[in-house]
Every structure is written in C-alpha cells, then in structure tokens.
Amino acid sequence: xxxxxxxxxxxxxxxxxxxxxxxxxxxxxxxxxxxxxxxxxxxxxxxxxxxxxxxxxxxxxxxxxxxx
Amino acid sequence: xxxxxxxxxxxxxxxxxxxxxxxxxxxxxxxxxxxxxxxxxxxxxxxxxxxxxxxxxxxxxxxxxxxxxxxxxxxxxxxxxxxxxxxxxxxxxxxxxxxxxxxxxxxxxxxxxxxxxxxxxxxxxxxxxxxxxxxxxxxxxxxxxxxxxxxxxxxxxxxxxxxxxxxxxxxxxxxxxxxxxxxxxxxxxxx
Numbered sequence: 001x002x003x004x005x006x007x008x009x010x011x012x013x014x015x016x017x018x019x020x021x022x023x024x025x026x027x028x029x030x031x032x033x034x035x036x037x038x039x040x041x042x043x044x045x046x047x048x049x050x051x052x053x054x055x056x057x058x059x060x061x062x063x064x065x066x067x068x
Numbered sequence: 069x070x071x072x073x074x075x076x077x078x079x080x081x082x083x084x085x086x087x088x089x090x091x092x093x094x095x096x097x098x099x100x101x102x103x104x105x106x107x108x109x110x111x112x113x114x115x116x117x118x119x120x121x122x123x124x125x126x127x128x129x130x131x132x133x134x135x136x137x138x139x140x141x142x143x144x145x146x147x148x149x150x151x152x153x154x155x156x157x158x159x160x161x162x163x164x165x166x167x168x169x170x171x172x173x174x175x176x177x178x179x180x181x182x183x184x185x186x187x188x189x190x191x192x193x194x195x196x197x198x199x200x201x202x203x204x205x206x207x208x209x210x211x212x213x214x215x216x217x218x219x220x221x222x223x224x225x226x227x228x229x230x231x232x233x234x235x236x237x238x239x240x241x242x243x244x245x246x247x248x249x250x251x252x253x254x255x256x257x258x259x
Contacts, residue, residue, distance in 0.1 A: 015148050018249050019239035020119030021129075024069070036115035036252030057236040059142040 005065045007048025012060040013038045022052035022061060074120050078130060081123030085223065088216045092185075092198040092209065095216035102244070109248035113255040118245050125236050128226055132235025143233040143240055153246050160243040163189055167214035175207035182210070186217040187224060 009022075009031065016038040022031050023039070030045035031052055039052075039061070053061040081101075087094035101124075105117035118125065132138030146152055173179040183196040195213065202209050226238030239245055 017148070017153075017240055017245055018115045018118065018252070019125070019236060019245060020115065021125075021236050021239065023119060027069075033115060033119055035113055035256040036109055036249060037256060054140075055234075057143065057234040057238075058148045058240045059234070060148070 007050075007063050008043055008046045008066050009041045009048060009050070009052050010062050010064045011039045011041060012062070015058055015060040017058055019057060021055045021057055025051045025055045027051065072120075075126070077121055077123040078126035079123070081127055084123075085219070088220070089198055091200060092183075092195060092212045092216055093202060095212040095219065096208075098215055098219050101219075105244050105248050106251070109251040110255070113252055115245070115248050115252060118239065118242075118248065122239075124223065124226065125239055128230045128236050128238055131227075132230040138230050138235045139232060140235070141233050143229070143237050147233075147237075148240050153241050156241050157243045157246045164218065167218065168211075171207055171211040171214055174210040175205060181206040181213070183213065185213060185220060188221050 018033050018036055018038055020033050020039075023033060027049065028045045028047055030042045030047075031039055032042070034040040043066075048063050050063045053059075053063055084094070084097060084101075087097075104121070105115075108114060108116045132140075170179070174181050183194070183199050184192040185195040186192050195216075199209060199213075222238070222242070226242075229237035229240075
C-alpha cells in the first residue's frame, strides 16, 4: 500500500515577525497570528499551496511533505 | 479575497506623506501611526495593527506586489536575526530621543528651529516651502520637522527593502512591529 503524502506549510517560529502577510493570502484561512507572536498553521486545513511561503517577507515558511 | 475597509488604509498613509509636502505641521498626525499599534498590542495583546491596519505595509504590498517593483528575493539571514531587529529598534529609539532633545532645545529657546527634513539620519533636505509659520511655539514646528523626518526615512528604507527583497520586507525589521511583538510576548508569554 502506498502512503499518501500531504504538503503543509511549516513556520520557523523563532524567526517569525507576526506581520500577518501570510494570513492575507491563504485561500483556506488555515493560518493565523497566534497572540501577536507568531504565525500558526492549522495542519488540518492547510493544503500546502505555498502562497504564504511566497508572500512571507522574512521567508520563514517552508512547504514540507508530511505523511497523511 | 473580499476587500475590507481596512484594506484601503494605504490611502491614509499616502495622504499623510503628501500633506507633509504642503504643510509640515500635518506631521503631527503621524503620532496616530505610533500610538494605535502600541495601544492595540498593550490592550488586546495582538499585532492587529501590522496584521490589518498598517497603511505603510499596504503601500509596499501594492507597489512591490501588484506593480511588480520588487525582486521578490529572500531577505538576508542577518536582517531577520534578533540581533539586527532589536539592534535597529534600539538605534531607532536613540535617534528618536535625539529628535525629541532637539525639539526640547527649541522649546527652551536655546536653539532656533531648523526648517529641514533629515533623511536617513544624515541628509538634510530643505523643506522651508512646507512651513508657513505657526500660531504655536516654534518648538511645535521643530517636532513636526523631526517627526516627518522619521516617517520619511522609514518609508525610504522600506522602499529600498521592497525593491531589493520581498514587497513587505520592511515588516521584518520595522521598529513598531518589533516593539509590538515584544509587548505581545510580555503580555502573552513567550509562545
């Protein structure tokens, strides 16, 4: 049986500036700014499209493959 | 994505910058852009201002994004390091204090007001055409020149960062953003 791989956005918490640029572009509303400190991705909703990673001014979001 | 009223706040920011070309005393209005982020972060514990209402960020987003005036390259690692971000915040505080000190000297009558806008803390641009006298103390005008210098300097730095890196690259080391994030950390715990 082959394992289905799901792509998800992963934020480097320590370098996130919590500007919220990623929130604005997410088509799934899967990313939010947690308490003004960092971006937090809802792994269930994220489809790994990469729009947030492209937009992030600090380039601290990566799209990673995770086993579903 | 549906546009909200706050997505048009870039108009307010642009109007502010333009008004400073006609009458420097309008620079005082810029205090709003300083206090609202601080109030939101202190009262609500969020970066709501950066996230939604920052007109300056919207201008960079529009120019760099829609108008394509950005290379859209990754910002260098050192520019997003805590050293640089906190260092720039301290530098900004020092320069801001110096501006307040100069204002104080004018209020105290030690120095005459200088009708210049200082760009990037170095270049003194003649700005006398935007000063038509004031019914208030000359110190009021001195603060306006100093504060507008701060606003114009951050805009120019932001434009450089926009062109060289990503449209909203300025957000990475914006002193207001760093400060409000620190307030949120203090209020909500480290996260």
